[in-house]
Amino acid sequence: MIEVKDLYKEFNGIPVLKGVSTTFEKGKTNMIIGQSGSGKTVFLKCLLGLHIPEKGIISFDGRKHTELDIKERRQLRQEIGMVFQGGALYDSLTVEENIMFPLKMFTDNSYSEMLERVNFVLDRVNLENANKKFPSEISGGMQKRVSIARAIVMNPKYLFCDEPNSGLDPNTATVIDNLIQEITKEYQMITVINSHDMNSVMEIGEKIIFLKNGVKAWEGSNKEIFKTENESIVDFVYSSNLFKKVKEAYLNETK
Numbered sequence: 001m002i003e004v005k006d007l008y009k010e011f012n013g014i015p016v017l018k019g020v021s022t023t024f025e026k027g028k029t030n031m032i033i034g035q036s037g038s039g040k041t042v043f044l045k046c047l048l049g050l051h052i053p054e055k056g057i058i059s060f061d062g063r064k065h066t067e068l069d070i071k072e073r074r075q076l077r078q079e080i081g082m083v084f085q086g087g088a089l090y091d092s093l094t095v096e097e098n099i100m101f102p103l104k105m106f107t108d109n110s111y112s113e114m115l116e117r118v119n120f121v122l123d124r125v126n127l128e129n130a131n132k133k134f135p136s137e138i139s140g141g142m143q144k145r146v147s148i149a150r151a152i153v154m155n156p157k158y159l160f161c162d163e164p165n166s167g168l169d170p171n172t173a174t175v176i177d178n179l180i181q182e183i184t185k186e187y188q189m190i191t192v193i194n195s196h197d198m199n200s201v202m203e204i205g206e207k208i209i210f211l212k213n214g215v216k217a218w219e220g221s222n223k224e225i226f227k228t229e230n231e232s233i234v235d236f237v238y239s240s241n242l243f244k245k246v247k248e249a250y251l252n253e254t255k
């Protein structure tokens, strides 16, 4: 379990996260949502160890960030897979080389062992025969699959995704969402996803943390989101007319 307690982060005296607490469990797709500037990326960067919070505790299965030495931090970092916004693939490397990169960096495996692992994860994200292609030669959806394959190649315990659907059409976005949820369950990872996309939230948001101005304004599941009367989340979700209609249909169905 990842436990976050009273997380506080500021920049130049301006608070961005103001005492956020929550927990993330194994095998669940957890989502951080909120308006632009609400602190989602800063929150994820604190989890990754890229920002050092002024206050608060982040604990990975009992290991508190602040109490780890350099070796333990390095170990923890290797247990985290990251899908960056936009994919962040190396343009000059092939798909195979991109995915092999963490293995080369962090393991002593032989080339054939690494290749076997690369092919395994490529197969898992349904991307066979793409090994020798460059990122520019494949579609945006395929690039996201490569990015997910690279994130899971080290068999991580924790998977963090920053806006994994940005730039994808709705169908491809749903396929990527479902893939992330499937692998989360299959490998029993703790997955935390930053998202703007309400479709994704409704599709795979098993636990949703709604940040508003750096404060956790609501927490619940995609099923509860339709029933809550919390004004902040209602305003956020139903700023889209489509979701007003979906809610009415859902409530009618479950009467």
Ligand SMILES: Nc1ncnc2c1ncn2[C@@H]1O[C@H](COP(=O)(O)OP(=O)(O)OP(=O)(O)O)[C@@H](O)[C@H]1O
Pocket: 011, 016, 034, 035, 036, 037, 038, 039, 040, 041, 042, 043, 196
């Ligand atoms: N390195 C930094 N230095 C100073 N201010 C920062 C830094 N990083 C983020 N901020 C500020 O923190 C606030 C929250 O930013 P953050 O990127 O977390 O928002 P967000 O919710 O992820 O937004 P978006 O959905 O647009 O990506 C913003 O006001 C931003 O300007």
